[in-house]
Amino acid sequence: MDFQNTEIAYRLKSNRQLLKTLFIFRLISNSVLVSICTKIITWSLRFNLPISEILDKTVFKQFCAGIDEKDSIKIVKKLKKLNVNSYMHYASEGIESEKDFDNNFKIIIRTIDITKKNTALPFTVFKASSLGKFNLFEKKSAGSALSEIEKQLWNKTIDRIKSCCKHAARQNVRIFIDAEESWIQPIIDEIAESLMEKFNQEKTIIFTTLQMYRKDRLKYLNKIIQNSVKKKYKLGIKLVRGAYMEKENERAYKNGLPSPIFENKIQTDLSFNSALDLILLKIEKCDLFVGTHCEKSIKKILKWMKEKKIANGYSKIWFSQLFGMADHISFNLAFQGYQVVKYVPYGPIKEVVPYLIRRAEENTSVNSQLSKEIYLIKKEMKRRKFNAI
């Protein structure tokens, strides 16, 4: 598998777009700059300073499909031309009002309906914390008692989550439940397991997400595999490394607790690969959706598929990368006939800022990956004899 074929990787990008991507990647590879810009953006938004235009012309266009579903569908169609599927996500974060949760609920239901009608969209997704108050997830995860008002709000939250999954099942649309911070994840796991048991009897509709940077996830994976066999439901797993490392480590440090995250990347990689081994061994009983930009992990799966003489387009294994990142992986995999899905986030600029900041911070912490992308873009510019650098 050649992920270095830049002609395939950047077929959708004009010279101008390549140059812009190069500029943004160079910008976010500078951790000091990212840290300063993050602070400026956060403050500007708080005081309503006109920052949206700058964001729109830079990181927003790179990592988000647009502000609404219409914008996203345009991107989805473009990707599909090169055999790359998508899943759309209204990536608004950090909201805390019941009105916003209701609004998010309506958007998720609408996205399920859009997904149903579009073959380029094999999945949809939601974040549990976008449907209810974060502190209620935290309290439920810690086993703390809720007040009467909190109980009512929690029931509403559960109703929204269940209704999304019920609607997805009725429409026969696969849906991911994203993994979030470890201190709200216990209750999300509990909900995800019960929904998989309910809706995954015939088909894998509900997919739970496992973050393999967590020290306890391999044990948990074993547990849910056993439970799914015992309770006779189909297991859907979205496997990722995990996106909240800095936040997790900071919180653990502040509370004087050991971090739930592995001490180094090597351990995370080992845990990710062990999870792959375990799932591939049970692939008859499990659907695997691998969300990663790590070539080594992907090559491990491809090698396994080849050894087992499994066709590239095998229906139980999906590969996914984020919109705006790792195009060399997505497009080269799709070119070879593997099932590829881009995560396509959208939303009003101000509301997707936490997502954008996460992407920028993540990219500074995985510098080697970013340098690889920069190298490949330059390689493609050279191939096109486009010498603007």
Ligand SMILES: Cc1cc2nc3c(=O)[nH]c(=O)nc-3n(C[C@H](O)[C@H](O)[C@H](O)COP(=O)(O)OP(=O)(O)OC[C@H]3O[C@@H](n4cnc5c(N)ncnc54)[C@H](O)[C@@H]3O)c2cc1C
């Ligand atoms: C389609 C898709 C869906 C996703 N969904 C979710 C989700 O629901 N929840 C979620 O949390 N994330 C999600 N992510 C983000 C994902 O968890 C990673 O942050 C991101 O993909 C980068 O990881 P990678 O596998 O590409 O690996 P690489 O680029 O090889 O590795 C980077 C990752 O390794 C880990 N890591 C880096 N340094 C260290 C260290 N010093 N110690 C321990 N671990 C380290 C971190 O997890 C870091 O993100 C998703 C990603 C994709 C592509």
